[in-house]
Amino acid sequence: MELVLNLDKIQSKSVSQYAKDILDNQNPYKNFKIENYKYAQLHKDVKSEILLRDIDFSKLLDNTKNITSSISNPFDLTANLNLWNYNNEDSFFRVSSLVKRETKSVNLDTFNDRNLFLDISQINENIHISKSSTNEINLIILNSKLNDEYPKSIFLDLSNNSKLNVVHFNVSNNKSFLYFETNLQDNSYFNFISFQSDNIHTRNEFYASLNQECNFDLYGLNINNYGVNDNYSFIQHLKPSSSSREVFKSIVEKGAITNFQGKIYVDSIAQKTDGYQMSRSLLLDDISKANNKPELEIYADDVKCSHGSTVSKLDDEQIYYFKSRGIDSEIAKKILKKAFIVEIIESIKDDMLKNYSNELIESLLS
Amino acid sequence: MLEIKNLHVSIEENKIIKGLDLSINKGEVHALMGPNGSGKSTLSYVLSGKDKYEINDGTIDYNGKNLLELDVDERANEGLFLAFQYPMEIPGVQTSFFLKTAINSKRKYLGQSEMDALEFAKLMKSKAEELNISTEMLKRDLNVNYSGGEKKKQEILQMSMLSPKMAILDETDSGLDIDALRIVSEGVNKLRNSENSFLVITHYQRLLNYIKPDFVHIIADGKIVKSGDYSLALELEEKGYEEISQTA
Numbered sequence: 001m002e003l004v005l006n007l008d009k010i011q012s013k014s015v016s017q018y019a020k021d022i023l024d025n026q027n028p029y030k031n032f033k034i035e036n037y038k039y040a041q042l043h044k045d046v047k048s049e050i051l052l053r054d055i056d057f058s059k060l061l062d063n064t065k066n067i068t069s070s071i072s073n074p075f076d077l078t079a080n081l082n083l084w085n086y087n088n089e090d091s092f093f094r095v096s097s098l099v100k101r102e103t104k105s106v107n108l109d110t111f112n113d114r115n116l117f118l119d120i121s122q123i124n125e126n127i128h129i130s131k132s133s134t135n136e137i138n139l140i141i142l143n144s145k146l147n148d149e150y151p152k153s154i155f156l157d158l159s160n161n162s163k164l165n166v167v168h169f170n171v172s173n174n175k176s177f178l179y180f181e182t183n184l185q186d187n188s189y190f191n192f193i194s195f196q197s198d199n200i201h202t203r204n205e206f207y208a209s210l211n212q213e214c215n216f217d218l219y220g221l222n223i224n225n226y227g228v229n230d231n232y233s234f235i236q237h238l239k240p241s242s243s244s245r246e247v248f249k250s251i252v253e254k255g256a257i258t259n260f261q262g263k264i265y266v267d268s269i270a271q272k273t274d275g276y277q278m279s280r281s282l283l284l285d286d287i288s289k290a291n292n293k294p295e296l297e298i299y300a301d302d303v304k305c306s307h308g309s310t311v312s313k314l315d316d317e318q319i320y321y322f323k324s325r326g327i328d329s330e331i332a333k334k335i336l337k338k339a340f341i342v343e344i345i346e347s348i349k350d351d352m353l354k355n356y357s358n359e360l361i362e363s364l365l366s
Numbered sequence: 367m368l369e370i371k372n373l374h375v376s377i378e379e380n381k382i383i384k385g386l387d388l389s390i391n392k393g394e395v396h397a398l399m400g401p402n403g404s405g406k407s408t409l410s411y412v413l414s415g416k417d418k419y420e421i422n423d424g425t426i427d428y429n430g431k432n433l434l435e436l437d438v439d440e441r442a443n444e445g446l447f448l449a450f451q452y453p454m455e456i457p458g459v460q461t462s463f464f465l466k467t468a469i470n471s472k473r474k475y476l477g478q479s480e481m482d483a484l485e486f487a488k489l490m491k492s493k494a495e496e497l498n499i500s501t502e503m504l505k506r507d508l509n510v511n512y513s514g515g516e517k518k519k520q521e522i523l524q525m526s527m528l529s530p531k532m533a534i535l536d537e538t539d540s541g542l543d544i545d546a547l548r549i550v551s552e553g554v555n556k557l558r559n560s561e562n563s564f565l566v567i568t569h570y571q572r573l574l575n576y577i578k579p580d581f582v583h584i585i586a587d588g589k590i591v592k593s594g595d596y597s598l599a600l601e602l603e604e605k606g607y608e609e610i611s612q613t614a
């Protein structure tokens with residue numbers, strides 16, 4: 001296999017070493033230690049006795065164009081890689097996926113449909129997705145029933161003025177490690193929603209690089225997970241006047257661990273940046289855990305950036321209020337859980353997708 | 367309807383209700399007045415079944431049932447309603463959805479089928495109009511950013527939609543402007559019939575001008591110290607708690 005990446009050129013010695021392990025068919029996670037992976041527990045064999053549910057996506061397939069089999073051209077990422085100028089440690093997921101897998105591509109402009117469906121769990125390669133037309137498209141990315149030791153990457157390239165909405169359903173996976181990298185050219189718009197449910201061990205990395213006057217929204221929803229579920233984001237504002245907004249909501253129970261670690265980086269020339277990052281977790285019992293680690297790294301002086309995180313429990317007083325109106329506590333709790341996450345569902349732009357997601361979440365919430 | 371005998375209640379070792387007796391028959395309106403901290407809200411919470419209160423002694427009979435054995439939601443579905451002194455805010459839950467869920471919970475409890483969407487919408491609209499509550503309001507999250515008076519009106523809307531047998535109004539009048547007080551009182555009076563009962567907790571005789579009680583009780587330090595008819599409220603207004611309690 002020919003490498004697109006020259007491992008010797010990677011600044012982080014540990015990242016390149018672990019990537020070499022993968023190349024040599026060695027287990028890279030044995031002595032794995034990188035700060036950005038602090039809570040991910042990649043070295044652990046996270047198991048659960050739970051039989052993962054089959055979640056039915058047929059209704060969604062009926063209303064969308066399935067482009068999974070259209071991903072075929074081998075893709076040379078070299079040019080793409082040079083676009084990036086990481087100011088922090090390179091992503092191990094990115095490097096290892098490029099070492100381990102080839103990359104295929106698809107151009108969304110070749111389809112006439114408004115709603116596209118892509119099942120990335122059916123594809124072993126990394127995937128490069130590009131879009132340059134200005135019409136708004138909804139891309140559904142399904143990732144389900146995977147048991148995959150090695151990271152996989154999804155690269156998204158948005159040309160000037162293009163608009164894309166992605167809804168990512170990450171459900172019923174034993175083990176899945178995904179790296180999303182989005183490149184937003186000037187004036188582009190990207191809305192990314194990641195629903196994560198019924199997983200045992202997952203980590204999703206969301207890297208985004210924003211040029212001038214871009215708009216990037218990232219919403220995460222994490223429910224019904226069993227083992228360790230980890231989300232990492234790195235948003236870099238490289239040019240002026242772009243905005244990014246990140247909201248993650250997690251409902252954690254049955255001893256599960258949910259982590260969110262995210263950084264907003266603002267370059268010294270990226271004035272008038274507007275960055276927002278919020279992570280909220282709702283713990284349903286005392287054996288579950290939520291770790292939040294938001295970070296800001298700002299080199300420009302005229303910017304608006306805020307971040308925060310909360311960990312809370314269901315409020316007994318609120319449950320009492322429901323009960324005092326005749327609503328039993330099980331229903332009250334379900335409504336309160338839904339209330340906690342409704343903001344994420346509301347952020348879906350397309351009505352069909354919003355209704356579908358709403359019904360799905362409703363059925364998944366116990 | 368409701369028969370409270372020798373009730374003793376404490377919270378975290380503090381005795382709050384100290385031997386309270388109160389009997390309310392079908393069709394009656396009782397007013398409960400008393401100084402701050404005398405145990406009025408505590409009594410209403412105990413009646414609704416809030417945990418964290420310890421019942422040290424006494425019995426409460428509700429329509430032939432031992433009220434203390436019923437869970438909070440069972441009491442509600444059996445027709446007991448408490449309009450709270452401080453209603454909860456529930457972010458993320460639309461007021462209309464909450465109302466619908468409450469109505470259907472009761473119907474389910476009574477073995478009835480769910481109310482269909484149109485019937486519910488009609489009911490909600492007419493009841494809201496009576497209370498001068500806009501439909502915009504019902505689309506908002508329950509009590510979130512409602513003004514003090516709007517929250518109280520919302521409680522009365524819930525009450526009129528659930529049409530309880532035994533309603534307890536804990537200082538519903540405080541926070542209401544003069545017009546709202548009249549509108550809310552009219553709402554209560556409209557609901558009043560020979561089959562249901564009200565326990566109206568208030569500090570002000572003004573409310574009782576609108577909602578004429580059959581009986582007035584004065585509570586002090588966890589006990590009913592004086593009972594009488596409407597004139598007791600007038601007397602209280604004149605003399606204050608101190609003097610009234612002494613003449614008891």
Ligand SMILES: Nc1ncnc2c1ncn2[C@@H]1O[C@H](COP(=O)(O)OP(=O)(O)OP(=O)(O)O)[C@@H](O)[C@H]1O
Nearest residue numbers: 377378380382400401402403404405406407408409
């Ligand atoms: N959790 C608690 N721990 C200790 N004391 C409490 C607690 N809750 C209430 N109390 C006390 O119980 C007493 C009765 O309170 P309650 O709220 O029933 O009074 P109230 O008659 O409704 O007063 P108000 O007219 O001000 O509404 C008060 O002295 C109050 O401080």
Ligand SMILES: [Mg+2]
Nearest residue numbers: 406407408451
């Ligand atoms: Mg009170």
